[in-house]
Amino acid sequence: MKTTRGFVQVAPEAMTAELSLKDLQEAAVAGFKPAATDEDAMTSVQTEESAKLEILGDINLVSEEQKESLMQLKEPQKYSTMKLKMVNLSFSGASVFFFTPYRVDGTPMPASVMKFDQKECIEEEMAKTEKYRSLFGSTTPSVKDYILVDSAEPCSIMQIDLCGGVFGLPEFAKAPPVQTMASILEQELDQPTHSVEIIPIINEALERRMFHFTMSERKIKTMSLAESYKLVRFVGHGILNRAKEGAKRGAKSPALAAGFQKPVEIDELDPEGKFVMELCGRKQTVRDLFQQFSDMEKTLIDSLQRKVVVGLAHNDLHGGNLLVDSQGLVWLIDFATVKQDQHVLMDLTKFLSACTFMYLQEKVNEKHIQSLAKMMAVTPDATTDLPLAFLNDAQDDPLAIFFFRIISRLRYCMCIYESGPGSPENDGLPFAVALFSWSTRMLSYSEPSLYQKTRALYWSIAGLQRILWAIGHDVGPVAAKWIEEKRELWEGQKGRRLSSSVATDKQAVAAYSFELELPTYLSQAGASEGWATDILTREKVNVMESSVPLTMKFDGRLDSRRHQLVDKAKTLFDNLTPILKSFAPCLFDIDLFCGRTLIVGDAGSGKSVLTKQIFAALAQNQVRAVQALADLPKVKDEEGRVVPPKLDVAFLPVRVPLVDWSRQLEKNPDNLDVLEADVVSDLLSCWLAQKYGEDSNLMMLVQDIRNISLADEESDASMGLVLLLDGLDEASSRPALVHCA
Known part of the structure; x- marks a missing residue:
């Protein structure tokens, strides 16, 4: 694994004189400013040039006062190039734009929607968005950033994040970016x-x-x-x-x-x-x-x-x-x-x-x-x-x-x-x-x-x-x-x-439908998990591209209860093998490896990135499989009804912070029943209900997957839940990742 990292190297020959402890202390108090060299001057010029903000697209449709508000958002302070595309203009003066920042190398970052309006209108819309968005379902935006300005002009801004990486990312899907209907x-x-x-x-x-x-x-x-x-x-x-x-x-x-x-x-x-x-x-x-x-x-x-x-x-x-x-x-x-x-x-x-x-x-x-x-x-x-x-x-x-x-x-x-x-x-x-x-x-x-x-x-x-x-x-x-x-x-x-x-x-139709919610969840969660933030540049980094195979310095064995896998579980592990091999081939050199893994490492060694990589790969592969099924010829039963094709193997990945489970157990230390597998009341179900709600789509997806895997013994299809547990203890310097299916 790797994330983009930056290092500052100082060559020994660059030191012109040996400084005493007293000199270092005085320099620290006064603020040390070394003499500028030609190389430093060149870097300074490049920095000034890169700091110039370039706005492409429909910038002519934005007033000067609106530009000032735009500059106060977080993203214009991180990226030197961005593009605006007007979506809508209303009689009230409000205007809506697609807003796409670009990295220095020209790579477009996830697009968002930016709306200019009066201050009170922006405040009201943010409140209504929070109140009503869940009624439409999971495909509604969240407020990413906002600027409130007391002005007669519509200069206040609400920037909404349309589920991050889903939109127009070639790394996830070779398809056009977000479009209006x-x-x-x-x-x-x-x-x-x-x-x-x-x-x-x-x-x-x-x-x-x-x-x-x-x-x-x-x-x-x-x-x-x-x-x-x-x-x-x-x-x-x-x-x-x-x-x-x-x-x-x-x-x-x-x-x-x-x-x-x-x-x-x-x-x-x-x-x-x-x-x-x-x-x-x-x-x-x-x-x-x-x-x-x-x-x-x-x-x-x-x-x-x-x-x-x-x-x-x-x-x-x-x-x-x-x-x-x-x-x-x-x-x-x-x-x-x-x-x-x-x-x-x-x-x-x-x-x-x-x-x-x-x-x-x-x-x-x-x-x-x-x-x-x-x-x-x-x-x-x-x-x-x-x-x-x-x-x-x-x-x-x-x-x-x-x-x-x-x-x-x-x-x-x-x-x-x-x-x-x-x-x-x-x-x-x-x-x-x-x-x-x-x-x-x-x-x-x-x-x-x-x-x-x-x-x-x-x-x-x-x-x-x-x-x-x-x-x-x-x-x-x-x-x-x-x-x-x-x-x-x-x-x-x-x-x-x-x-x-x-x-x-x-x-009486409910908002939830398994066949529709499964690809929806996989698309949204798989795209958002496919990105991480670089700790130095604070830019978004694609975890699928920014990775190298995992190497192992030591492997050991935990004494645990022996558990015989059923045939369907073996089928799931077999289908999971190509994904695990792409990120951690060394795991398959271990005797009796069957898929469950505990990885321990120092803070910053990339365990959380590994969970995101496995999650994104699982989700994206499932989305492609669903799309491939849709292209198959239609098959009808004896009564002439179209029989929808089904996946032979389906995974539902869920990433869980282990510290949340730790806190659940601390609240009820005597309640050992939650450690036993139970679709309704075990540790996983309690956590999902608390975090997402008992009637949430994810809660129902997890329950359906678990029920199907238990009840559908005669079917050739296999469905499984993949848990990616990240962080054994938030105060520990050596958190762990556990992957189990």
Whole structure:
């Protein structure tokens, strides 16, 4: 083993005179400063040059005061080069960047996300991040560093660490660095390559993790949908008062105003009134249509009272706040906007709108997208899947079919969110109101192009007609005709309606799933354990690359109880052998070596690094094995169901500080039962429950692995727990590492 170390060597011939003890004492008091040589002068110049900070990328988007805050973070004081890439810019002035420092040799270090905002906003977001992050699951960020500045400008900083080494590290996975889901969707919706499986990512983000987040505070509540979704307010922002709103935005950020004011007047998006004619059947400007709608505010508030399912809402769920790492894991960031008691479709309809009006470009046949707009606007309930009749009309447009697959999956998720125990009757209007609100609100965003805003306007008008029709307002024969036609398509889909039992079962789905959590844990923990900090340079060092084979000066034997290994344990040790040989080949020269090892050495000799090396190697090999299984041909059983492939051998590595176990035993010295193996109450289980929580994913993973290894005697597959126990005594200068399987 080795870590990067630095040594200072002083050659004897460099000493020009022998100093007395008195001279040394005086020099120590005064501060010894030897005369500068030419070599010293050269070193000084190099140091000054290296101290110059170089910021690459979108540094022009950062103000001078924000740069001053940036320099106060810890990483700019360690690295001379870093790169900024803007992810998002909001109306409030807050901005989000990917932040990547580089070592002197040009090696990129783990990326993080950095947000500039007002001091009080940063403080609130840090508190909300700590409070709500666990509800989404393990793939949420922790606050890495922060700077609070009393300023009228958004100069305070929150830097979040996205699980360290997972993101964009070629040492761990030969894959692109962290990407936003927005960038993935934009690429695939521009020209589908299917190089990225979009649907599984959506399932992981929305059907599973976001579902658990939202439903953590699920209840049934009566509310005015018009007030909850602020219909009149957003009609005013995006349609009726564009010039006034643009001037307000320009005072905060010229960049925001420039995007918003394209166009300045909403009628420029439909100058000939074609959309109004097609959807409403009359000659009228867009402004007049929405002005009439806005004048009905009191009627809308009273008529759109509904009993709906409410829960916790992220409230800003778009592709920029969902990140995908090199292992395909989905991360949720930006908890500043989290709100309670929100309609459960608040987040999903925003994500759907972002896909439609921001990520879908112009290459698709717009007639198909307009047909989909009418169909979505007249949604009849909360249990019917999106009608497949759309595919018959869009056969000549692969991009439209691909987009339909995405929308169809989102529709399925929405059905699950609005279903479940005690769910009220649903006529589809809550979804229609939510979609109309976000379609209109997207018109006040800077990001969509003129083409995309034109699409948003069409969807908004279609939604407006559905709302008026639902509250009994006369929408005219043209609108009534297309509404009835699209509702007939939904009626034809009733055979595929979600059963109440399916909805109920989905409501009870737990956040934990062994098949999903195992690769998630291996990816995250394996990446973070793959890095250590150099004690001199304080730079991150990859433990897999910075290592040499272990040599042994002495080996002995501990007298212990003889234990006969079962066949499955022998299989696990056999599969563990290549990893151990790569780091400690000398162990295999020992007679009767079977895998359990006690290594004793002086402090700083590298025992902790060895535990990290074994851990990272185990985890990374398991991740690659899981990915290889996913590429295998699908196998079906006799009933035609797909049989998921399973690993023949699976390891779950856990690194435990031995001093924690020592303290546990000190608290209960008479309790010897915890020394006996027991999945529920032994030393390991007690430690996991105390450190991670009894209902934590890691706790359940460990229990499942142990139960499977005990119960599944007939299976060919073997699963084992690998404990890496580091540090016998934190006060000792000779800690130990124990590795056992």
